[in-house]
Amino acid sequence: MAEKESYSIQLDEVDWNDATCLITYGPLPDKLTLSIQTVGLIQKPLLQRKRDGLLRIVCGSRRLAVCQQLGLEPFSCEILPTSILPETCLRMAIYDNIAQRDLNPVEKSLVLTKMAQHLDQAQLIQEFMPLLNLEPSTVLLSRYKKLLPLEESILDAIAGGALHQRIGFVLSPLQQGDRLAFFNFFQELPFSVSVQEELVETVVEIGRRDNLTPREVLDSAEVNDLRRAYKRSARQRVQEIRKQLLATRAPRLTARKERFDREVGELKLPAGVRLVPPPYFEGPRWSLECTFERGDELATRLRKLAELADQPEFKQIMESE
């Protein structure tokens, strides 16, 4: 254990710009402010004396920030000597934080990015990913490390839970303008996380195919009309936007589905009967769903179906073009 001493410090002794050991991200919790306001600083922050005489924050950055906000000084802190290695100080900060709470995804990204400067990848994965409740994998490590360069608004949303980190991962390779366009889009409408992922992929692919940026695809007249159809519920708009984008990405499948729906409609199947094509119209296996309440009802529907199955219109439905 590193030796430390207690000192009473002034706030201007703290180097607020030194983020070497800073792994907290997000707004100050109201309850922490209330606590310090009411009963003062109970747990002492840990700092390290630097060669220039200023103090580097190791543990307790939020407590110190509240003290600064409230103008509380002097107050007592634990001070580590200059000789303690930066890696050791960073470890103290990490272990102190994870002992008290779950870190948010941006904080996990901070931990992995900062520890990567001191450890090789295998060590980092083995020691720190399980500590952060992450599956130890190089792919996941690389995804988390790509979160930090994202825009502050996106990071704030991820840290606060308004945007899932998986969306941060898929946005990370995009240009800033495109990322923010997606971010605003997702803040505006209640898409599920998996639909958000699907939409990023779909929009990026449409853009690549049509030589447009993702932002231009999201700003297209078709999408904007649906976004602004305020008479419909948000959930309806979500469904329609998703349908519109998928249709733009997959025009052949969409045309086939539309033709199928039209032809089935014209066939006038008996009530309670539904014809289900193979998924994506791939393969020979079609199915028929029939609901009924009585045996004679079933018999009538099956007779009617047998007649329909012999009609050229029925066979036409099953042909590709």
Added chain:
Amino acid sequence: MKYRPERLVIEKEVADSPLVKKILETLPGISVDWVDELKEDAGGESGSFLEIVKFRGRFIKPCPGTRFYNCCGYQILNLGIQCSLGCTYCILQAYFTSRNVRLFANLDDAIQQLTEHLDNSRRQIHRIGTGEFTDSLLLDPLIHLSENLVPLFAAQPNAILELKTKTAQVDLLENMDHRGHTIVAWSLNPPQVIAGEESGAAPLEARLEAAQRCQKWGYRVAFHFDPLLAYPGWQQGYQEVVDRLFSAVAPGGIAWISLGTLRFMPSLKTVIQQRYPNTSILDEEFIPGLDRKLRYFRDLRVEMYAHLNELLLGIHKDLCVYLCMESDDVWREALGFSPAERGGLSAMLDRRALS
């Protein structure tokens, strides 16, 4: 583009193998690392090392078809893995993490397994290829593998060797006594596709010239329009390929022509996007097939197959054109019959193999 590795990484156990001796003879002065056992990737920038190891598994295996689509019953003689041609769509990118070509030097073991396999099923016709996990002729100028395989198959009454390639490296085949038991096959695509997606492979003209030379030496040839790629103007592009094909080779000497549209495991998509961000092969819409591979939508596949089939049969009605990994209904719609109507795909090709 001729394959020339920057360095060889060789397992000591195969140091005395004829294959290693041949490589060292054809690449004098090349740097060599001798290692006890090479389990993982030997390193190197983008596949610049050639790994030569002892293979400890089965050399001969059935082609990994699926029950959902018609499989041709092909068998694979696996003498090496990976390829340096760098085709954007190559499935090997998803199969193998290392980009180094790896050769199996214990050829004697391979030949023993192969002859036992053929002896154990003398009544069956075996169509065997070496081009599933690598290009059959990519390394031939270095290792002269064809000098072992072509005479070996010439002596087998019930087997045909298919050498599948995108190169034009056929020089060594010239004076071999193949007795009709080796078919040399090329994968074909329009010149603009070759330039964009198969940039490390031989141009179309060079492939067709090589095919022409092989025909002159008495070999039967085969062609694989696989992957067929949909792009604006694909109809004209493939029309041009077909025209050039038949101005170079005699249709009567073609064993078979396969058609297969682009399909790949979903995991390959990310690899392609990362390695080839400018490729447009992922622009078309894909659906998950019954085998979970991503493929073009059925209507487009049918359209492409029907178009190619019409072009090919329009030139020579007796060509054996088949679809690779497609369902009966696609066969019927695109070609007008299903394999079952002609005894099954495997039997169709077996008849052509030894005819």
